[in-house]
Amino acid sequence: MDSRDPDLFPSSYATNYEDISHRGRTGIMGDSHLPILNEEEYTDDAFIVEEKPVSSIYKANVTTAGSSHSLPTTTSSASFTDQSNHRSSALKQNERQLSILDPLSDRVSTILVWKNLTVHARPSKREEFFQRVKSYKKYIPKRKCLLSNTSGAITGGLWAVMGPSGSGKSTLLNTLACRLDVNTIVEGEMRLNGAPYDNAELKRIAGYVMQDDLLNGCLTVQETLMYAAQLRLPRAFTEEQRKERVADAMADLGLSHVHNVIVGTPLKKGISGGERKRVCVGMQLLNRPQLLFLDEPTSGLDSVTALDLLRTFHALAHGKSQEKAVTIVCSIHQPQAKIFNLFDSLILLKGGGIIYQGPRKQAMEAYRIAGFPCPVTTNPADHLLDVITPPRRNPVIDTPAISLEQQAAIDEAILKAQPSFDVDLNMGVNKRLAQMANIPPSPPWHKQVRILLHRTFKEQLRQSRIIITSLVQTVVIAILIGTVYLKIGNSQKSTTFREPSLFFCAVNQGVFGALMVINSFPVERALTLRERASGTYFASAYFIAKIVAETLIQIPVPIIFSSIVYFLIGYQATVGKFFIFALFMLLCSLAATSLALMVSAICKTTDMSVTVLPLALEITRLFGGFFLAPSRLPTYFVWLDAISYIKYTFVGTALNELSGLKLTCTAEQVAQFACITTGEYYINERGYGYISIGGCIGVLLGYIIFCRIVAFLGVRFLKN
Numbered sequence: 001m002d003s004r005d006p007d008l009f010p011s012s013y014a015t016n017y018e019d020i021s022h023r024g025r026t027g028i029m030g031d032s033h034l035p036i037l038n039e040e041e042y043t044d045d046a047f048i049v050e051e052k053p054v055s056s057i058y059k060a061n062v063t064t065a066g067s068s069h070s071l072p073t074t075t076s077s078a079s080f081t082d083q084s085n086h087r088s089s090a091l092k093q094n095e096r097q098l099s100i101l102d103p104l105s106d107r108v109s110t111i112l113v114w115k116n117l118t119v120h121a122r123p124s125k126r127e128e129f130f131q132r133v134k135s136y137k138k139y140i141p142k143r144k145c146l147l148s149n150t151s152g153a154i155t156g157g158l159w160a161v162m163g164p165s166g167s168g169k170s171t172l173l174n175t176l177a178c179r180l181d182v183n184t185i186v187e188g189e190m191r192l193n194g195a196p197y198d199n200a201e202l203k204r205i206a207g208y209v210m211q212d213d214l215l216n217g218c219l220t221v222q223e224t225l226m227y228a229a230q231l232r233l234p235r236a237f238t239e240e241q242r243k244e245r246v247a248d249a250m251a252d253l254g255l256s257h258v259h260n261v262i263v264g265t266p267l268k269k270g271i272s273g274g275e276r277k278r279v280c281v282g283m284q285l286l287n288r289p290q291l292l293f294l295d296e297p298t299s300g301l302d303s304v305t306a307l308d309l310l311r312t313f314h315a316l317a318h319g320k321s322q323e324k325a326v327t328i329v330c331s332i333h334q335p336q337a338k339i340f341n342l343f344d345s346l347i348l349l350k351g352g353g354i355i356y357q358g359p360r361k362q363a364m365e366a367y368r369i370a371g372f373p374c375p376v377t378t379n380p381a382d383h384l385l386d387v388i389t390p391p392r393r394n395p396v397i398d399t400p401a402i403s404l405e406q407q408a409a410i411d412e413a414i415l416k417a418q419p420s421f422d423v424d425l426n427m428g429v430n431k432r433l434a435q436m437a438n439i440p441p442s443p444p445w446h447k448q449v450r451i452l453l454h455r456t457f458k459e460q461l462r463q464s465r466i467i468i469t470s471l472v473q474t475v476v477i478a479i480l481i482g483t484v485y486l487k488i489g490n491s492q493k494s495t496t497f498r499e500p501s502l503f504f505c506a507v508n509q510g511v512f513g514a515l516m517v518i519n520s521f522p523v524e525r526a527l528t529l530r531e532r533a534s535g536t537y538f539a540s541a542y543f544i545a546k547i548v549a550e551t552l553i554q555i556p557v558p559i560i561f562s563s564i565v566y567f568l569i570g571y572q573a574t575v576g577k578f579f580i581f582a583l584f585m586l587l588c589s590l591a592a593t594s595l596a597l598m599v600s601a602i603c604k605t606t607d608m609s610v611t612v613l614p615l616a617l618e619i620t621r622l623f624g625g626f627f628l629a630p631s632r633l634p635t636y637f638v639w640l641d642a643i644s645y646i647k648y649t650f651v652g653t654a655l656n657e658l659s660g661l662k663l664t665c666t667a668e669q670v671a672q673f674a675c676i677t678t679g680e681y682y683i684n685e686r687g688y689g690y691i692s693i694g695g696c697i698g699v700l701l702g703y704i705i706f707c708r709i710v711a712f713l714g715v716r717f718l719k720n
């Protein structure tokens, strides 16, 4: 298409859009009334403010000299191949070693290259299955293209990924960081220092701050960072060094004044949104990653804080405070000019394709060549996006709109104005050995369990309101049940109360705990997935810590319940029988929480979990052995009966209470032959004797272990 076609470019766009190729390629400046910003006018000298003092997070080995942005931009990071090698070979050796923008520099430890990368989103497996059933052979899977055939390389320095909303910034970051949704298909090649990589490798050397921050709301800022330091810093670190690192991180990110404030939950206000973001960044910076992905770290921050944060990133990316610089890739929306000028390189995305990539300074040049020089009064970042984003027609103020063809021609012109680009997948292969050798081991499994146990206890105790409420509830319900069946005694009449009261106790303990877990676990699970994705701990360490802490916190509830109920109702007054009753209440309560844990680990979301759990609970109640005595159970329901933990609790407590029970009769009852003197009669009559008390305890323990193993597998393998 001829970009000079007057039909394609309305007169109102003449300033920038007219005669792209002619004006662009001849380098003619814009209209005289609209001054054009010269590259040098908005670059470093004009905007880059004094470097922040050496980031204390990284203050270790300050050896390098010179600021790389003052070095000539000798290497185009857009032309990463032989071509760049030729060009950079013109540099003096030491200059090259110092330049963070030179991929060959020793200070750049990580080079990420991707070639012909295409990402598609497919419907979820369930949706695809129904569609396939509905349209049988005619079904063609619908795939949405999120990234289309992109190639590129991220070398050293601070990189910005820019583009309109929905252009694929997060998708590109997630793809490169191996954090994509399971319903996506990735084609193409990605290499880290010349070798294919996966999430396991990446999480040892890289950090990722996602667009939406997920944190534990009950902990304070300092505690959050301290737990992250304990879990993520190498095992050789002492407690003092960890504390120091946390204090430095808080100072660097301006969080010291809120160190004692809780992060906050939707119900309990904590730190501000910007501070939350900075806590997330701090957690990732603690262990000094070699590569850092940040998805919109500045959204929600005021301009001063955003600039401050970006200056910290700039200092880190330029290795001001350590020998090796961190490569930072940061997606960002409409940065102010001062922030924009801190970036070394740029990837500009539109509709899942890369419109520009390379040094920031050369982006303006490419636009100028394409015929879109940046007006002096315009923020260069805004200009980059304005040109590639077609304005929408506004019927009220009659703004002009440009057609799709016109916009395509503009995009094409910008692409053509860039140097040719050929990606070398082997780039950085010589850095690989050194990179992998530098990774110190993280804390061992048992230490992770200890730290997580401590953290879970702290979280639970911070939610003391819930614990106190559940204790009060237990006492109230125990007194109610106890007084309803108060002192049932040993008469013949007592038999009509004994079994219902035992069943009611089993149902109460078998439902209560489940409801608490089902609401809290799916939320916690999302945070855990995020923490595990960044290599903070093993899934097994988390799970063991969780169930140990929760079991210990759960134990008092059934004990208190049993102590009140047992004596108010007046079951057999034997120490051994009381302890067996209390043990059954405890096992029933643990079985309930284990079932809820399993359901929510498999269902993943709260919505789905609260839909499925009531059905499971209803079945366990219906087949609880009371409504349908084991002796009268139809054979086709045996399997449902077998999975009801309430049944084993009820039968176990019934065996405990009825065995050895002596019942009294009135003379009248004896005369009428309606006198039953032992509890064993009822055991035989109802068929409870098919299993022993020990058998019931064994089945309940097996049930708890089975549910927890399935829950663990769900937590370990079902990821979103």
Ligand SMILES: Nc1ncnc2c1ncn2[C@@H]1O[C@H](COP(=O)(O)OP(=O)(O)OP(=O)(O)O)[C@@H](O)[C@H]1O
Binding pocket: 121, 122, 144, 146, 163, 164, 165, 166, 167, 168, 169, 170, 171, 172, 181, 183, 184, 211, 333
């Ligand atoms: N898993 C997915 N399934 C379907 N569509 C998706 C998926 N992930 C992303 N998309 C779509 O891909 C496009 C790009 O999404 P992405 O989140 O990468 O945009 P973005 O540039 O980060 O936008 P923003 O600036 O608003 O964060 C959007 O249209 C989004 O709806």
Ligand SMILES: [Mg+2]
Binding pocket: 169, 170, 171, 211, 295
């Ligand atoms: Mg995004």
